[in-house]
Structures are given as structure tokens and as C-alpha cells.
Amino acid sequence: MPDDFERMWGDLAPVGRSASSGGYFRQPFTSPERELHAWFGEQCTARGLRIESDDFGNVVGWWDIRSDDPAVLTGSHLDSVLDGGAYDGPLGVVSALAAIDLMRARGVVPSRSLGVSVFVEEEGSRFGLACLGSRLAAGAISWDVARSLTDRDGVALGDVVAGGTSSLLAGVGTFVELHVEQGRDLVDRGTAIGVASEIWPHGRYRFDFTGAANHAGTTRMEDRADPMLTYALTVLAANEQARLAGHRATFGRVSVEPNGTNAVPSKVTGWLDARCATDAGLAELVAAIERQAAERTEVDGTSLRLTAESVSGSVAFDPALAAAVAADHEGGDWPIIATQAGHDAGILSAAGIPTAMLFVRNPTGISHSPDEHASIADCLVGVSALADTLERLTR
Ligand SMILES: [Zn+2]
Numbered sequence: 081m082p083d084d085f086e087r088m089w090g091d092l093a094p095v096g097r098s099a100s101s102g103g104y105f106r107q108p109f110t111s112p113e114r115e116l117h118a119w120f121g122e123q124c125t126a127r128g129l130r131i132e133s134d135d136f137g138n139v140v141g142w143w144d145i146r147s148d149d150p151a152v153l154t155g156s157h158l159d160s161v162l163d164g165g166a167y168d169g170p171l172g173v174v175s176a177l178a179a180i181d182l183m184r185a186r187g188v189v190p191s192r193s194l195g196v197s198v199f200v201e202e203e204g205s206r207f208g209l210a211c212l213g214s215r216l217a218a219g220a221i222s223w224d225v226a227r228s229l230t231d232r233d234g235v236a237l238g239d240v241v242a243g244g245t246s247s248l249l250a251g252v253g254t255f256v257e258l259h260v261e262q263g264r265d266l267v268d269r270g271t272a273i274g275v276a277s278e279i280w281p282h283g284r285y286r287f288d289f290t291g292a293a294n295h296a297g298t299t300r301m302e303d304r305a306d307p308m309l310t311y312a313l314t315v316l317a318a319n320e321q322a323r324l325a326g327h328r329a330t331f332g333r334v335s336v337e338p339n340g341t342n343a344v345p346s347k348v349t350g351w352l353d354a355r356c357a358t359d360a361g362l363a364e365l366v367a368a369i370e371r372q373a374a375e376r377t378e379v380d381g382t383s384l385r386l387t388a389e390s391v392s393g394s395v396a397f398d399p400a401l402a403a404a405v406a407a408d409h410e411g412g413d414w415p416i417i418a419t420q421a422g423h424d425a426g427i428l429s430a431a432g433i434p435t436a437m438l439f440v441r442n443p444t445g446i447s448h449s450p451d452e453h454a455s456i457a458d459c460l461v462g463v464s465a466l467a468d469t470l471e472r473l474t475r
Contacts, residue, residue: 083123083126084178084181085174085175085178085456085459085460085463086456088123088174088177088178089174089456089459091119092116092119092166092170092174093166095112095115095116095119096110096112096113096115096116096160098163098450101163101450102450103160103163103164103165103449103450104160104163104164104165104166104450105160105162105163105164106158106159106160106164107159107160107162107205107206107231108137108159108200108201108205108206108207108212108213108240109137109200109206109240109241110206113158113159116158116170117137117139117158117198120139120141120158120173120198121139121141123141123177124141124177124196127141127143127177127180127181128143129141129142129143129180129195129196130142130144132195132248134216134217134244134245134246134247134248135241135242135243135244135245135246136200136213136216136217136223136241136243136244136246137200137213137241138197138198138199138200138213138214138216138217138246138248139197139198140153140155140195140196140197140198140248141177141195141196142193142194142195143180143190143193143194143195144193145189145190145191145192145193145194145474147191147192147193149191149192149253150192150251150252150253150254151192151193151194151195151251151252151253152190152192152193152194152195152252152253152254152255152256152470152473152474153194153195153196153197153249153252153254153255153256154172154176154179154194154195154196154197154255154256154257154258154466154470155172155173155176155195155196155197155198155199155257156169156170156171156172156173156176156197156198156199156202156257156258156259156423156424157169157170157172157173157198157199157200157202157203157213157424158170158173158198159200159201159202159203159205159206160203160205161203161205161448162205163449163450164203164205164448164449164450164452165260165446165447165448165449165450165451165452165453166452167260167442167447167452167453167454168203168259168260168262168447168448168452169202169203169259171258171259171260171440171454171459171462172257172258172259173196173198175258175440175459175462175463175466176196176258176466177196178463179463179464179466179467179470180194180196180467180470182463182464182467183467183470183471186467186471188467188471190470190471190474190475191474191475192253192474193251194470194474195252197248197255199211199213199214199217199424200212200213200241201213202214202423202424204284204390206231206232207226207229207230207231207237208229208231208284208389208390209221209226209229209389209390210284210390210392210422211392211422211423211424211426211427212226212229212237213424214424214427214428215427216246217246217248217249218249218427218428218430218431218433219431220427220430220431223243223244226238226243227243249428249431249433252428252433253433253434254401254433254434254435254436254473255425255428255429255433255434255435255436256405256425256435256436256437256438256466256469256470256473257423257424257425257435257436257437257438258437258438258439258440258462258465258466259423259425259437259438259439259440260439260440260442260447260452260454261274261419261439261440261441261442261445261447262419262420262421262442262445262447262448263419263420263442263445263447264442264444264445265415265417265439266415266417266439266440266441266442267441267442267443267444267445269415271414271415271441272440272441272457272458272461272462273414273438273439273440273441273461273462273465274414274415274416274417274438274439274441275402275405275406275414275415275416275417275436275437275438275439276397276402276416276417276418276419276425276436276437276438276439277396277397277399277402277416277417277418278394278395278396278397278418278419279392279394279395279397279418279419279420279421279422279423279425279426280328280355280356280357280394280418280419280420281355281356281357281358281359281361281362281391281392281393281394282328282353282354282355282356282362282391282392282420282422283353283354283355283362283366283388283389283390283391283392284351284352284353284388284389284390284391285351285352285354285366285386285387285388285389286349286350286351286352286386286387286389287311287314287349287350287351287352287373287384287385287386288347288349288384288385288386288387289307289308289310289311289314289347289348289349289350289373289377289382289383289384290307290346290347290382290383290384290385291304291305291306291307291308291310291344291345291346291347291348291380291381291382291383292304292305292344292346292381293337293338293343293344293345293346294343294344295342295343295344296341296342296343296344297342299344304344304381305344305380305381305382306344306345306380306382307345307346307347307348307380307382308336308344308345308348309376309380309382310348310373310376310377310380310382310384311334311348311350313372313373313376314331314350314369314372314373314376315331315350317368317369317372317373317376318330318331318352318354318369321365321368321369321372322354322365325356325361325364325365326357327354327355327356327357327361327362327365328353328354328355328356328420329352329353329354329355329365329369330352330353330354331350331351331352331353332351332353333350333351334348334349334350334351335348335349336348336349351389352366352369354366354369355420357394357418358394359393359394362391366388370384370386373386392422392426393430395426395429395430396429397425397429397435397436397437398429398434398435398436401434401435401436402416402436403416404472405436405438405469405472409465409468414438414465417439419437419439421447423437425437436469438462438465438466438469440454440458440459440461440462441454441455441458442454443455
């Protein structure tokens with residue numbers, strides 16, 4: 081008898097958890113994340129699901145059905161951001177396994193194969209590129225490019241995973257990802273489940289500000305070329321530009337050289353995460369921030385180099401599929417809502433696989449933080465909603 085939702089959730093709770101913050105450090109190909117993958121394999125085996133892995137570390141547990149119809153895939157990811165929450169990713173994997181149990185308990189036998197997927201490095205927290213595993217599986221990035229991506233210690237992706245090819249998506253006709261909501265839309269609507277309409281365009285941009293290192297005491301204020309000032313004003317500019325236009329702009333990562341208390345820095349690198357409702361809006365936002373940063377370099381005697389590390393265009397999920405998933409439920413239709421967060425579902429959708437997302441209510445809307453949460457009651461509603469959806473799609 082496989083573990084039920086709460087047992088599985090309890091299995092995962094201690095893995096990769098920080099004793100000080102209560103948050104999770106489950107970076108790809110580190111031991112906590114590998115432990116979760118081993119756990120996933122055991123759970124698949126306990127359910128008689130056939131395990132298929134690709135050369136990039138992505139895994140699917142298949143409920144094989146003899147049929148020529150394209151398969152339905154559901155799942156999410158097990159990695160976390162640095163000091164992340166428990167729900168972002170694992171909720172979709174555990175719910176998928178529990179949904180299969182629920183379908184079997186209901187006596188449902190799908191008419192086509194049904195798989196539970198785990199894609200690696202969804203957060204980009206180690207190698208810098210979000211949705212890396214699904215991009216590789218879908219052919220959205222080549223192994224030749226991906227293999228040389230490095231982590232903060234200089235370890236390359238090609239050093240931790242063999243690389244090569246993937247056929248996991250070859251027979252897949254539909255993908256469904258269940259995910260904790262990362263905002264307050266469902267709270268405001270007073271409903272536990274929503275369906276995604278679209279993902280906002282978003283990107284990661286590296287701002288390298290260069291100045292001149294010097295003594296913090298003997299260098300007069302007017303004689304400095306301090307890149308920290310340019311950086312600081314750029315952060316304020318980004319915040320202002322995003323507020324004015326209803327976009328999102330965040331500098332959440334910074335590195336300083338030489339990073340000494342008694343030295344004017346020589347270099348400051350800041351990473352901007354920017355998101356807008358439209359591709360044109362995103363381009364305008366980043367251009368406006370860059371323009372203000374460049375103006376400030378004139379004042380500070382510094383220089384700026386801007387590098388777009390990754391840009392993901394807008395994703396509109398299959399509207400007919402979203403409507404079919406959302407319609408005709410006890411208590412009314414599920415709302416169809418947009419999200420500002422990227423997901424593997426966006427990569428698969430862009431690769432031409434009809435894709436839907438289910439969101440489970442998050443009472444505070446907090447995400448990418450130890451405070452991320454969903455109630456057990458809502459999680460179980462999510463399992464039932466996913467089972468209903470998979471039944472419809474595999475009928
Ligand atoms: Zn996620």
C-alpha cells in the first residue's frame with residue numbers, strides 16, 4: 081500500500097532543511113536533492129510505475145497503458161531556491177503520486193499512458209538558468225551550450241551529469257503541472273484551485289558596474305569612482321520604473337569586489353529579475369533601467385556592462401485546454417488566472433505540447449521563502465482536482 085499524501089509530505093519535510101531558517105537548500109545534484117530523487121524512485125516502484133530517466137537527470141515514472149494515443153504527463157520539480165519553501169515543486173510531485181492513488185481507488189483505468197515527471201534545476205539556483213532540465217528535454221537549449229554553465233564554485237553542469245539526449249517527451253500529448261500559487265489571487269477570490277492562463281515574460285540580467293578600488297579613509301569623497309553608488313541608484317531606479325508601470329523588478333543577488341569594509345569597491349555585480357505582462361513592456365522596462373544606470377555612471381565615474389543571461393517570452397497556455405480543465409466542477413468553474421512565475425510547464429507549452437497548470441491556494445501568497453505555505457486541506461483538494469483533471473485527459 082503506497083504512502084498517502086500526508087505520509088509522503090512527512091517523508092520530504094526534513095530533507096535539505098536548514099535548522100536555522102527552516103527553509104530548504106535542495107540545489108540540483110547535491111545530496112539533499114539526490115535523496116529526494118531516490119525517494120521519488122522508491123515511490124514509483126511502490127506503485128508499479130516504470131522509471132525512465134534521460135541523460136540530463138530528468139525522470140518520469142510511467143503508468144504504462146497499451147494504447148497508440150499520446151501520453152499524459154504530470155509532475156513538477158524537487159529542487160528549491162536557496163532557503164526556499166517546502167511547496168514550490170514538491171507539491172506537484174507528491175500530488176501527482178497521490179492523484180494516481182486516488183484514481184486507482186476510484187477504479188479509474190486510463191485509456192492512455194500517464195507519467196509523473198520530475199525535471200531537474202527548475203529554479204536555476206545552481207547553474208543560473210531556470211527550467212534547465214525541461215529546456216534540455218524539450219530541445220530548447222543544446223547540451224553543448226548547457227554543459228559549460230557553471231555554479232558559484234566554478235563547477236560545470238557537464239561535470240555533474242553525463243548529458244546527451246532525452247526521449248522523455250517523445251510520446252507526450254499533454255502536460256499538466258500542479259503548483260502552489262505564488263501570489264494572493266486565489267486568496268482574494270476565496271477559492272482553493274485555479275487554472276493558469278499565461279506566464280508573464282521574464283528575464284535575468286547581469287549588471288557589471290566597474291569603478292576603482294581605493295582606501296575608505298584617505299580617499300576624499302569627491303575623488304572616488306565607487307560602483308556601489310551606481311549600483312544603489314540602479315536598484316532604486318528599477319523599483320521606481322516597475323512601480324510606475326505595474327511591472328516587477330528585483331535585484332536579489334549582488335556580489336562585491338574586493339568586499340572589504342575599509343575599501344571603496346572596484347566592482348559590483350547585481351542581478352536584475354524583471355517581469356512584465358508583455359514582451360514589449362519587458363524590453364522597455366529593462367531599457368529604461370539601463371538608461372538610468374548609464375546616466376549615473378557619468379556622475380560616479382564608473383562604467384556599466386549589461387548582459388541578458390536569460391529571457392523567457394510570454395507563454396499563453398492552450399485556452400481550450402484551460403477552459404476544459406476549469407469547467408463544470410462541484411461549487412462552480414475554477415478561475416483562470418495569470419502568473420508572474422516561470423515554470424517547466426511554460427517550456428513544454430512553448431515546445432508545442434498542450435499544457436495546463438493547476439494552482440493551489442497559498443494563504444499568505446509568500447513564495448521562495450521558508451514562509452511559503454498551503455493548508456493540508458487545500459493540498460488534498462488539489463490532489464482531488466488533479467485526479468479529476470487526469471481522468472478527463474486520459475478518458
Ligand atoms: Zn516551482
